Amino acid sequence: MLKKPVKLTDERYRLGYHVSASQGWINDPNGFCYFNGYYHIFFQHHPYSSEWGPMHWGHARSKDLVHWEELPIALTPGDIEDKDGCFSGSAIVKDDVMYLFYTGHHYYGDNDPDHFWQNQNMAYSKDGIHFTKYENNPIIEKEPEDNTHHFRDPKVWLYEDKYYMILGSQGKDGLGRGIIYTSSDLINWDYEGDMSKASSLADEGFMWECPDFFHLDRKEVLLLSPQGMEESGKNYLNLFQTGYFVGQHDYLTNTFHREEFTELDRGHDFYATQTTEVPDGRRIVFGWMAMWESDMPEKVDGWAGALTLPRELRLKDNHLYMSPVKELEKLRTDQGQDHHINKKGEVILAESVSSTEILIEVDLRNTENQEMTFALKDKENESILSLTYSQNNQELILNREDVSDPRFGMIQEAEELSLRVFIDKSSVEIFINEGEVVFTERFYAEEAPNFTIETTKQTEVESTVYKLNHSAITYLS
Template sequence: MQTQTPITVTNSRYRLGDHLMAKAGWINDPNGFCYFKGYYHVFYQHYPYGAEWGPMHWGHARSRDLVHWETLPIALTPGDPEDQDGCFSGSAIVKDDCLYLLYTGHHYYGDNDPDHFWQNQNMAYSTDGVHFTKYAQNPVIAQAPADNTQHFRDPKVWQHGDAYYMILGSQGQDQLGRVILYRSSDLKHWTYLGPIAQATNLQTEGYMWECPDLFELDGQTVLLTSPQGIQAEAKRFLNLNQTGYFIGELDYQQPQLVDRGAFSELDHGHDFYASQTTLTPDGRRIVIGWMAMWESVMPEQADGWAGALTFPRELTRVGKQLRMKPARELTALRTQTLTDTTVTLEATPQRFQPTHRQAEFKGQLDLTTTPAVVTLAVRAGAVNVTLTYDQARGELTLRRSDRSDARYAQVSGQPTALTFDLWLDTSSLEVFLNDGAVTFTERFYPQSQPHFELQSDQALSGHVQLFDLTQQAVTY
């Protein structure tokens, strides 16, 4: 068991005000996103003894409103026989007024080779949602099935009818990524049913599908996952690992995800990975992700911490496309309306100045005249993020001053308006366009107070709003 002293934050220059972070140390994937006894709960992969990835714990926070978060004690600590080298990602489910966590135990073989490992699946439980006990008979699944490699992790559990089902991210013996399915009557004893979806090509669908999530949305089955090993394709799949989705129909009898469409990216930015969803009491599907990426430079590591989670987002479906919008509860973060006005855009940038480093800038631009090239920017001296929409090409391009690699997205159809909603929080920017049809998530690191700019190469009319946001919605 760990005997070190937890790391502390030495400089708050990049600390976020309104996003979930750990008190200090490293975090990555959100885990166990759920609603239990009046609170939303989010757990996350956490290393409290350093600002780099280490033996994974489960950090924990809860909220009554998806806006104001209270940090709770660490829920899971590695070091027991079932999770000797890490409590890896997993999910939560409520059963008989008890909150159960299902998670992956990580184990190294002891030869100092980080790729020489094995994994199993374990359970912990709580009656109060704060203090957790590991199940005495762990592991609940002791080893990967015979048709699998050692990649066997990240359980997502749900109930369907009288049975419980679990999917896991995995890799078949053919070295291709896939998602496999188990069934149980009690969460303790599990029967392997086989793969429900698998990659057909290494280059286009990857060698391992991490962090799977499966749910129904407007009559269709959505499989979210984060494939590793997809090769970049022109202006798509440009991150080291991707997060995206398939839409089809889960046939529980085969079992198989049938009629699934192509893999689509969920977010087009540099810093979005390992998403997980939950259902609100009023029936909305909410998603949250890790606001970073493995290859991203993280300057905050010098200050004793690294990583954050995105704002909660509402998921909707239009045909075979998912849309993400900021959860409606987030409007409670607004503290002051700074701008609410009609604008006419020209080639000279118009500047909009928030008071703090937490702000929301949103608007709608009329695109019914001559095709235009519109540029949205967040600037703080030499540090900037610029988003360009080329209406004639239907293409969005995002560039950052601290990176040479741009990110891209296509706007489908010929929209008559461009809507935008940008959320700034110290060292993060989340961009939602055209009612959530396109999103970009970014970490960037301004040294001074940023401002927004808006311009167009053609005269455009529109309406914009600028809000200051609360500077601290998370308590530790």
């Protein structure tokens, strides 16, 4: 009996310019690449319900990183090599062919979800739409001897004349790590070992998911999602984290000399990133705009999960800045409304925000110990979400009405505070000081909220509010 995709029953929380699926569940972004004039993004997808299930690869493409069209499912599980799921992976283009690398997931059949094994597989396409699984899969049959069964999420790149694959894994010592394979042909792979070696520490988690390794500003960056990091003060507050190490990689010895782990996004809803280098040399990243402990109220409407906006990564003083790609200005449908504020107290900056971009510049040169709060509020002026900035310690605190635990960020002392805020129907992404700190959040309101600013002292504030296209995604019928 053929399965039927779950039906979308309500669009009350449906996003307008974020990549998602026409129905069903999605999580991790996969296979991000540029091929034959299109940006391609894939994602973990369960089309038959709005809950996590046997993972397929959903697929969308775009010519401009702004307007996306959903394409047919690229990978479907059920073959010998991926019987219980086509888990996360990456893409690379070689000789006008797109190659996908993904993890095959297999349960032992004892109804224990933690009793599984994994392998690595490849599929390919000449048109970027129809994919053929490699006839001799798996390309890596099983985990190495020094690894546990946690062995997934291949990211492949070319360095000089050799292909490299990093896999998220868990060593026999129970610690997360990144392991490396090499190949000359994308088919035959040799195990090179643990790139993190003895530098892996117990407080860096028990499993490293979704590793991504790239060169940026004369350094190497390992971007990853470690599971099992313990909460530390105001850091590592999500169930699982996403962040990065900056360092130098010795390809001859397969050793990554790195600094400490840093979170990339400080919000409640950000996980499982994937990057690619686009034709003009920028490094662009997507993340899953949710988290495993999130309630996701949209599930009852036949869908769950979305990807973040595409963001550019820049490295400065060993800190990753993350800002919206410049192409997103194409979402604007008007010239914007400018506002000038020079007083203390609360002001409604924009009413009924749904598909909205807000630019804010705050002059801090003539104030001391200023505290200001930016908020989404309902029609009764009750806060749905708020971000408070304290000038005396440069701290940012984000609170959401539906969860009890705030999130925190710190910026360097500056003469100006700038915010760029993207609000979709049930999401908000806040970029502070050119992406020095970012908060990604989902929120669920029955009516479009107002956006307010409240200051404790008279302050110069300049802002521009843009309306955005709420139909930037074209779904399969």
